[in-house]
Amino acid sequence: MPDEQKNCAECKRARAARWREDFPVRWDEDNYITRREMVKFMGLGSLLLAGANFVVAAIPHLQRAEHYPEQKLGPASLVPVSGSVLFNYPTPQDPCILVRNQAGEFVAYSQVCTHLSCAVIHSPKENALFCPCHNGYFTVEEGRPYAGPPTRPLPRIKLEQRGEYVYAVGVEV
Numbered sequence: 001m002p003d004e005q006k007n008c009a010e011c012k013r014a015r016a017a018r019w020r021e022d023f024p025v026r027w028d029e030d031n032y033i034t035r036r037e038m039v040k041f042m043g044l045g046s047l048l049l050a051g052a053n054f055v056v057a058a059i060p061h062l063q064r065a066e067h068y069p070e071q072k073l074g075p076a077s078l079v080p081v082s083g084s085v086l087f088n089y090p091t092p093q094d095p096c097i098l099v100r101n102q103a104g105e106f107v108a109y110s111q112v113c114t115h116l117s118c119a120v121i122h123s124p125k126e127n128a129l130f131c132p133c134h135n136g137y138f139t140v141e142e143g144r145p146y147a148g149p150p151t152r153p154l155p156r157i158k159l160e161q162r163g164e165y166v167y168a169v170g171v172e173v
């Protein structure tokens, strides 16, 4: 090796040595991760992910626990057997339908179809809630879809009857 280059190589080594003195970091040790550390990291990461999933899953339940207003819908005699009336609940922007089934009991649902949000109507002849947009059908008893494109049930409005009057008291999603 020529002297010039050798000198240059020695210079580099000397510079490197000085650099190591100024920053005494042992990279080989610094980058070394033990199996235990790796398992700890993976375990904590998994716990964090599980916790985040739990929080995301709990949010709808927490929202559901929100307080709904009580709303007097009117006297039971207002709706004949196999008849229905429309109302808004829990806000004036939420259309709902109250149906008196063939047994004389009251059930109520959101009127917003779970397919593409058209308004469902009561069809006494078919004893069903019918969506004219795409011929979707829901049962009156449970609001469950049984024909047409809807796959999710209608949100049910919780009712209470006190004396002659029917009240809306909550929403079951």
Ligand code: FES
Pocket: 113, 114, 115, 116, 117, 118, 131, 132, 133, 134, 135, 136, 148, 149, 150
């Ligand atoms: S919007 Fe009701 S069936 Fe499509």
